Amino acid sequence: MPAEPHGTVTAVLPPQTFHVPPTVVEVLGEEERHALREEIKALLVRENAVLVAHYYTDPELQALADETGGHVSDSLDMARFGHEHPARTLVVAGVRFMGETAKILNPEKRVLMPDLKAECSLDLGCPADAFAAFCDQHPDRTVVVYANTSAAVKARADWMVTSGSALEVVRHLKAEGRKILWAPDKYLGHYIQEQTGADMLLWNAACIVHEEFKGQELAELRAQHPDAKVLVHPESPPSVISQADFVGSTSGIIKAVETLPARQFIIATDKGIFYKIRQAAPDKVLIEAPTAGHSATCRSCAHCPWMAMNGLRKLAAALRDGSNEILVDAKIAQRAAVPIKRLLDFSADQHTVIYGNNDA
Ligand code: 13P
Ligand code: SF4
Numbered sequence: 001m002p003a004e005p006h007g008t009v010t011a012v013l014p015p016q017t018f019h020v021p022p023t024v025v026e027v028l029g030e031e032e033r034h035a036l037r038e039e040i041k042a043l044l045v046r047e048n049a050v051l052v053a054h055y056y057t058d059p060e061l062q063a064l065a066d067e068t069g070g071h072v073s074d075s076l077d078m079a080r081f082g083h084e085h086p087a088r089t090l091v092v093a094g095v096r097f098m099g100e101t102a103k104i105l106n107p108e109k110r111v112l113m114p115d116l117k118a119e120c121s122l123d124l125g126c127p128a129d130a131f132a133a134f135c136d137q138h139p140d141r142t143v144v145v146y147a148n149t150s151a152a153v154k155a156r157a158d159w160m161v162t163s164g165s166a167l168e169v170v171r172h173l174k175a176e177g178r179k180i181l182w183a184p185d186k187y188l189g190h191y192i193q194e195q196t197g198a199d200m201l202l203w204n205a206a207c208i209v210h211e212e213f214k215g216q217e218l219a220e221l222r223a224q225h226p227d228a229k230v231l232v233h234p235e236s237p238p239s240v241i242s243q244a245d246f247v248g249s250t251s252g253i254i255k256a257v258e259t260l261p262a263r264q265f266i267i268a269t270d271k272g273i274f275y276k277i278r279q280a281a282p283d284k285v286l287i288e289a290p291t292a293g294h295s296a297t298c299r300s301c302a303h304c305p306w307m308a309m310n311g312l313r314k315l316a317a318a319l320r321d322g323s324n325e326i327l328v329d330a331k332i333a334q335r336a337a338v339p340i341k342r343l344l345d346f347s348a349d350q351h352t353v354i355y356g357n358n359d360a
Contacts, residue, residue: 018124020208021117023303026058026311036312037064043319044068049089049112051315052078054098055250056272056307061093061315072276074251075147076162079105080344091319092326093310095120099326100151104333104340111326114314118306120148122235125205126184128152134181134203141181141201142173145339148207149184151328154336160343163234164249166192169346174198187211191234191241207235209304213268215239217290221266228264228287231256236268240289244268257281271302 028036041064044051051070053061062072070091071081075098082090082102089110092099095118103111126145131153135143145157146166154160161169170192173180182189183203187210193200213236222230222243231253232244241247246256250273257265258281267273268289277286291302318324328336 018119018121020121021305021309023301023305023308025303025308026060026313028060028312033060033312036316040064040312040316040319041068043316044070044091047089047319047322048087049091049319050082050085050087051091051093052082052102053092053310054078054094054272054307055254055276056270056304057093057310058272058308058312059275060312061310062275064312064315065093074162074164074249075101076164076249076343076347077251078102079147079340082106082109082111083344091315093315094118095123095148095304095306096326097123097148097150100328100336101147101340103326103328104151104154104336105344107330107333110322112318112322113324113326114311114318115309116324116326118309120304120306121208122146122148122184122205123150123153126150126153126203128156131183131203132156134183138181138201140179142178143181143183144169144173145183146185146188151332151336153183154339155332157336157339158342160339162249162343163188164251165343165347166234167195168350169343170196170198170200172346185235187237187241188234190238191247209270209302210235210268211237212291212302213237213240213289214291215243217292218243218266218268221287221290225264225266225287227262228266228285229256229260229262230266230289231268232289233269240268253277254280257284257286269302270304270307272304272307 051065053065053072065072079101083105090102091112092102099111099113135156143157144159147162174196179199182200184205186202186204189202229245230243231246232241234247254277257277264285266287266289
């Protein structure tokens, strides 16, 4: 890990423990698949609903979102789309914090999810009580939290950021002379600190998917493909980020494949994104960054176990019965809306979506 730049203090907190489910992808026969797709299309119309899906979800869901006037995107754009779309019901295929963000921004709308147990290790690794105690110890710091947190954690924050906006927000706060308390992703926090030189105190959670990408094996793979550009999501460890030609959000990675002149790309993020990249750039050669090899545990093998909980069967059931509705306590939602709206206003003011840092 590169040396910590001056001004960083890393919080030492007890390790957070939680259960990581196995990654189970829905398998359907052709007949059932067709019937479910048709049923969901009809239910979306009946329920005045729109489907918003993350790039890491099953390609079936991404295709359905596209076909039905919904949206497939990164976490920032999912929030923005849901906020601006007139549908009465938002169906969020992704993980719980995405559904909660949609509900917080749209308290008058119904928000459904295929599976309410679709969590995120960053959210689980940052319990609201422990986080509040941490904030209480550092009242002089501006609290910046990643979107991948619960509503209660956001309710304690001054700013929410996503991977596509964190750099610009922290640059802005540094220019205002602010010291930052950052949570929960230690790798993203470290990367942002390194890029901006801001004074950041870091919470110590990680994404169990990106944490598994391996620096040494990536170096070996690069040696086999010397012309390939390396694209990395900033939730990855420093040993992986330091080898990147481009570091950025999911949308940023797709754009980089489309626009960079290279033909081959090594990609360090959840492999669900390959579906959209192949659509956007069918002639490019995509290579998965290694998660195996030296010190491998392969808890996820580059596919988020919680994202994999989203499937056609559960989506149809949620729409059919109105089950799996996301509910957020009104007081918490009101408070959590402040840092979320601050980010949406900030990125609208910049007249641009900030995707990532292109060193290529
Ligand atoms: P993006 O904001 O880049 O879509 O990332 C969300 C996420 O959960 C990545 O693991
Ligand atoms: Fe959370 Fe990582 Fe899954 Fe994204 S990929 S939802 S950060 S566990």
